[in-house]
Amino acid sequence: MAQVKVSGKVTDAKTKKPVAFADVSFPISGNYTSTNSDGSFYLESAENDTILEINANNFEFQEIQLKDKVNFNLSISLVQLVTEDKTVELDGATITSRTTKFRNKKENPAYPIMREIWARKKFNGLKSVPQYEYEEYEKLQFDLNNIDSAMTQNRLFKDMEFIFESIDTSEITGKAFLPAFLNESVYKVYGKNNPSRRERKDLIANKSSGFDDNEIVGQTLKNLYKEFNIYENRLNFFNKNFVSPIARDGFSVYEYELTDTLSIEGKDYYRIKYYPKRDGEYTFKGDFYVSMKEYAIKEIAMQSTKNIDVNFVRDIFVAQNFEIVNDSVFYPIREYILLDMALLTKKDKAKGMFAHRTVSFKNFIFDNPHPDAFYNPRNYDPYTSGAFEKDDAYWAETRHERLSKNEGGIYEMLDSLQQVPRFNRIVKAVEIFGSGYWNVWNAIDIGDLYSTIGNNDIEGLRLRAGARTYFSQNDMWRLAGYMAYGFKDHQFKYGAEARFMFDKFNRFQIGGGTKRDVEQLGVQLTTSDGIMTRSFASSSIIGMGDNNKLSHINKTNLYTSIDPWKNVTIRLDGNYQTTRAADPEVFNISYINEKGLEEAHLIDTNLSLSIIARPGAKFSRYGIDRYEHSTLAPTIMLRYTRGFSGLFNSQFDYNKIQFLFAKPFLVGSFGRSDVVLEAGKTFEGMPLSLLSVIPGNESYGQVPGTFSQVDYYEFVTDSYATFILDHHFNGWIFNKIPLLKKLKLREVGFVRAAWGEISQESLDINRSEINYLAPSDQIYFEYGFGVENIGFGNFRPFRINFNWRGNYLDNPDARKFGVTIGMSTSF
Incomplete structure (x- = not known):
């Protein structure tokens, strides 16, 4: 609908290099933009603009007469200034046209204005009224x-x-x-x-x-x-910290130019233009208008730099407008955000x-x-x-x-x-790829298709087929089940569950299910009570060692849960489970029962009460299955489990308490730290199947919450504490190395630590050949670094980790070094 459209590139007439962040404007309509780091620009207007103006620091002003309504691929050359510095007094501020950069920020006329903004730093003005x-x-x-x-x-x-x-x-x-x-x-x-x-x-x-x-x-x-607040030092886009143009440390990242004053609705404002000092960082270019009286932002425009290092994102544009009531009250009146995204390559024409x-x-x-x-x-x-x-x-x-x-x-x-069959087929293919489920009849989906094939030493090749009900994304009840078959043990496995939610506000629900399967226990400390879940270790395709420490389990679960407060869930689970070794000749988990006899079959009946808090988490949909948005919300869980001897032939009384804390932290401009802390204690001596095993990983895949250099059942405890830290630098180091910056690789550092002890009572009960070692004398630790964002174009899902074991090197078959590979599609 625009009447005039102009695009092109601005270069230095002498050096032929691009002129970055030059002002390009239509003086009639007042529409303007600034060039990218490569000198390119695009501008349009609904008015009958016939003049294009280009103004860049250190260059002569240029005015171009437009002959046509559409003027694409213009080539504009600017001549460098050779005149002395000129200063102009303008409404109490000094606006300077310079041929050189300022020696320090205090010489910049924009600096005293920015100091006033910081001194009166505004939070959302709505927070200051009753x-x-x-x-x-x-x-x-x-x-x-x-x-x-x-x-x-x-x-x-x-x-x-x-x-x-x-x-x-x-x-x-x-x-x-x-x-x-x-x-x-x-x-x-x-x-x-x-x-x-x-x-x-x-x-x-x-x-x-x-x-x-x-x-x-x-x-x-x-x-x-x-949500973000421009007055904060860092703005969260795609869980990456961008430096705000209003940040207190902005002068270390941005160049600022006080360019003009103007009146908007009868009030006077400064216009300050800004652009990054260095390319490739998480920064913006643009301008903002500051009220001369309140030193509050009236309008701000932010556009990401040309070579933004965010997967799938070519450009970010933000425009915000505010109503300034007085020195302490202001509120937003409009916000517009445009994201230019690409799946495979970030080239402009893709x-x-x-x-x-x-x-x-x-x-x-x-x-x-x-x-x-x-x-x-x-x-x-x-x-x-x-x-x-x-x-x-x-x-x-x-x-x-x-x-x-x-x-x-x-x-x-x-x-x-939606009346075109071809279109509906395309949409259905996208749905299948994204959800892993394929709708085959009315409200019946089959899947999860990504769990169809597995392999382990007990079952050999394993095939699995499942199904669920799915009427809509807001279903208040769900039925699901699966069957699996192992071609080595020639046994069928199955699982089924039903869940019902009665109130979408407090999410009061009940459910139950049962399954008979082969699983790898001891690869998760804070285990899930669900029926449809399955351990990664018992379905992995490629492993480092023998995958034979598996268990046959028959489990029945009944639960009820409610959210008495937003993002706080209280859940009560009743579990009945029998456990025996899948291959007793290789993996013996026998124990001494209350009669002093050796027993290979464990029966456990327990109740588990969990309190789970997710402060700040955001969800879509109100049904029994919700979609969680990506946020920095923590997960905090406290769980108490009570075992009952004699109930349904259960063999042990016990008390166990567990705690989990997990949260991603944005660390200024240094990236993101993912922290996981777990701790727990079982107060009585227990058989191996009921003890807390430090979760190992014998696969070549990267599995969150596990220790890559620890074997299954290598460390067994009844009291434990673990700490895992992954820090994603997001290129903070690699971007300073030209070759690596071009490859867009990102660096990761990590450390994992575990402490635990096992009581003599637990040692006396068990009769397994496993070496019951707990990391009590020394805190076990492993460390390493990784390289992520590996791939091509925008498709960079791969990560490779180099892992070193820090101690307990004399343990049998201890793995001192290992390489693991993972996948993650993230920004």
Whole structure:
């Protein structure tokens, strides 16, 4: 719809090198942008602009007359300045045009303004008032970009050619795109700050088009965006710390230029332009407007640097606008984020996706208090309030901003698409790939397809087939089961479970199941009580040693759980399990029973009470299975287990307590640390099957929570504590080495430690040939480094670890060094 479009490249007339971060503007409309690190730019306007202005530090100003409406691939050369420095007094600030960089930040005219911003550092202004409420409108849009004539003629789109009538052009990147998904939501938000902060967010209306039932697209879009505050020193994008343009240490990362003053709605503002000192770091380019009186940000634009080192992401653009009420109160009025993403390669012309998020806020009220009980989110249910049933007239009146012509056509276009069989087949293939399940009949899915084939020394080749019910992504109940067969032991295995949820607010649910299978015990300290789960070690394809320390288990589980508070779950499990060695001649787990006789078959009946907290975690869907968004939320779990002798022929009374803490931490500009801490104690002497085994890993794969240089059952304890730290530097070191920076490899450092002890009572009970060694004299540790982000283009899922064992080197068959390989598709 734009009338004027211009793209091109700005270079130094003498050196022919790109001129980075030059201002390119239309003086009539006021639209502007800045060049990328390679000198490239794109700009468009809906006005009849006929002049293009280019202004760069240390270069002569240039003005170009535009002859056509569309001017692509312009080549613009700038001449370096040779004049002396010039200074101009402007509204109390000195604006300087210089031919050299400032010797230190205090000489920069932008510095005293930044100091005032830091001194009055604002947090969300809504946090400074007693109470507030407002209306929020959110629009999420997903587009396919870099659409060209070759794509429109591709046979893949046979019978779907009508979709290309909706092609548009991005006003930020200039790329042609095809709208594919649109979701609109209206919320009513209520909050209070005293005596404690409470907030309630009611979904008033929701409208979605395109992939409505496809859980992958919608959830992926929502998961891309995280809340951030520009006044913080670091901004979280894709769980990576980007340096905020307002950061206190910004002068060590950015160049700042005080370029102008202007009036907006009767108030005066400084314009400060910024761009990174170094390429390839997690930084932005752009500008912001600062009020001269309050020193608060009125508007800010942020665009990621050209060579951003984030997988699948070519560009990030953010624009925020604020309403400044007074020195202490300001609030957002609009936010727009554009993510330019690509699957295989980040080249500008490669096919990719745009993910847009527009949020606007209005109708602020600050004098309407509510009692604490009002802020309980369970007071409002969007699924019974008609939020998903609003008609077109409602949306035409309620939207904060009118849809563009192409946006408005998405609903009709995608409704038509869903009538095309070829399109539905493509969508189904994507669903199968993402979920691992294939819908074969009505609400029956088969899978998990990724668990179909396994191998171990007891079963040999193992084939597995499973199925589940799946009516919708918000099912309140689920049935699932599987059967498996081992071609070496010639035995069938099975498992089945049923789960029912009665209340979507407190998530009160019950469930139960049973299974008979062969598993590798002792590879997880805080074990799962589920029926459908299975140990990695008993299904791995390739291992380092003999995979023969397996156990036959028959397990029945009944559970109930409830969330009395948000993200806090209380769960009670009742378990009945029999355990015996899968191959007693190789792996003997016999023990002395209460009659003093040797017993090879263990019967255990227990109750387990768990409290699990996930503060800050975010979920999509309200059904019994939820999709968790990627956040920095911790996992905190406390579990107490009580064994009952004599109940269903159970053979032992015991008490066990366990604790788990896991959390990712963003560490400034140095990357991310993933920390896992576990501890536990069993208060009575127990057979091997009920003891706590330091989790080993005899496979070549990387398995979270395990020790790569420890064999299965090498360390056995009844009291333990483990600590695992993985630090992802995200290229902080490698990016300083030119060759490695070009390869986009990223470095990882890690350390794993375990302490434990085993009581004499436990030693006296067991009769296994296993050496019952606990790491009590010394804390066992292993360490190493890894290289991740290995692959090609944007597809870089591989990681290789080099692991060294720190002590207990004299243990039989101790592995002093090992290499493990893993996969992870992350940004």
